[in-house]
Amino acid sequence: MPTIFRTYSLGVSTNRDAVAYDFNAKRLAERVEQFADNYNAELHRWQGKGRPRDIDNFVSSEKVKWSRDLKLKLAREVEIAFEKKFIRAALYRPYAKLHLYAANPVVDREGPVDLFPTKANMGTKNAAIALTGPGSEKPFVTLVVDTPFDLHLASFGSGTQAFPLYEFDESGSHRRDNITPKALTLFQIFYDDDGIARADIFHYVYALLHHPAYRTRYAENLKRELPRIPFIGVAADVRRLKSPAGGSQKKSEPPHVGCYDAGSFFPLSAIEKMQGDAKPDHNPKASAKLFHAFADAGKKLADLHVNYESAKEFPLQRQENKAVKLDWRVEAMKLSKDKASLFYNDFLTLSGIPPEIFDYKLGNRSALEWVIDQYRVTRDEHGHIASDPNRLDDEQYIVRLIGQVVTVSLETQEAVKEFPELRFE
Secondary structure, X not given: OOOOEOOOEEOEEOOOHHHHEEOOHHHHHHHHHHHHHHHHHXXXXXXXXXXXXXXXXXXXXXXXXXXXXXXXXXXXXXXXXOOHHHEEEEXXXXXXXXXXXXXOOOOOEOHHHHHOOOOHHHOOOXXXXXXXXXXXXXXXXXXXXXXXXXXXXXXXXXXXXXXXOEEEOOOOOOEEEOEOHHHHHHHHHHOOOOOOOHHHHHHHHHHHHXXXXXXXXXXXXXXXXXXXXXXXXXXXXXXXXXXXXXXXEOOOOOOOOOOEEXXXXXXXXXXXXXXXXXXXXXXXXXXXXXXXXXXXXXXXXXXXXXXXHHOOOOOOEEEEOOOOOOOOOOOOOEEOOOOOEEEOOOOEEEEOOOHHHHHOEEOOEEHHHHHHHHOOOEEOOOOOEEEOOOOOOOOOHHHHHHHHHHHHHHHHHHHHHOOOOEEOO
8 A cells, every 4th residue: 555654753862861861851951961061072182182083992981972973973073062942851661751852962863853843833733653663573562652752662673663643844833744645535535535634544543553453464564564554444245243332233133323334454456446337345435434433543542642641540549558658759669479569669559450451561561561660760880870750849740650551551451442343364
C-alpha cells in the first residue's frame, strides 16, 4: 500500500542522557551549563594548541562525554551557549516524562523536537504514533506521544520512530497535514465515505496496531519492517457478528445495539473491484461502520495514553507503617513476588494491584513496571545522587502516578477487549 504518512522521525539521540535529561528543570539547567563550560574549555585548549588533527587522543574524557558528532562540532569550532528556552518536557520511557535540553550539540540528534512546537497560538497540539523500528529484538511497542521522545523510548537495538499527524516549518508557525492526499483518497474510496478525515485514519492506525489479531497476522513483518496497514472491511459473505462488549450473535438473530460485523483484512487491490460494474469483495457501507469503530477506539486509546497524568487514580490500598514518619520520598520501589503489592518506601506499601494490568506491556515490561524502573534514585560512582525523581513542589506525584498508570493499564485492556472482531485466513 502507498505510504500513509508523508514523513516520520526517529527519537532524540543524546549519546549523553545523564547530561541532557533530568526530572528537575533547575538541576538540568545547571548540569548543561557546566557541560557547556567544560566543552568550551576543551575547544579553547584545542585551538590554543594549534588545532591538532588527532582530536580523539587530544580531548579529555574526564569532564565531557564525547561522541563522534560532538568531536565533529569541536573540529568545526562550534561553541555551546546555554539557552533556557531549549528545556522541554520529553517522554524518556513509557509513562516517564523528564525534562530534556533539546539542542545540538548537547544532544547529537534532535529528532522529533520540531514536530512539537511550543508556540501557544498553534491551537491543536500535535500527536505522533511512536513504535519500535525494524530489527528490534524486543516485542513490538506502540504509544501515542505529544512531546519529543527518546530514541530508545521502549526499544533497545533499534530506534523508536514516530509518525505525526502534522508537520511544521522551522518556525513552528505553519503546519500541514502529514497523512498524504493519496492515502486519504484511497481510504475514502475503499469505504465509499467522503467524510473520512485524516485524524480518523491516524486513530484507525493506532487502534489497528493494538489489535491482537493484527499483531498475530503481521508478527513476522513487524520484526523486519515498518507496519503494513491493511483495510479492515466486512466481507460480502460475512457470517459472524460481534458486539463491542464481546457478545457474539448468529446471523439469523437481529443485530444488537452498536454491534459490528466481524472484519477481515483487505489489501490495496480490493479497490480495483470497486471500479465500474465490478462487485467488491466487501460491503462498503458495513465496512465504513467498522472503520469508524476502529477510529473511535483509536482516539479513545490515544487520549488515554497521552493524558495519563490526568487519569483517575486507581484506589490502591495504602498500608502505612506507623513506626515510621510520614514520607512520600522514593528511593527504589519493588513489587512483591505475587505482584499484588508494591513496596513504595519504609512508610508506605500499596496493595490490591489488579493482576490484569501486567498484560498491558510495552516491550518486555508492563506500564507499571516501567514506572517502577524509572522512578528511582540513582547515584554515580562516587555515591552522589545522579538522578532523583522526587518532586519538592508535588511530593505525592509518584504515588499518584502509580494509581493513574494502573487505571490507564486497566482501561487499555478493556478497550482492546472491546475491539471489533477480526479474522484472517
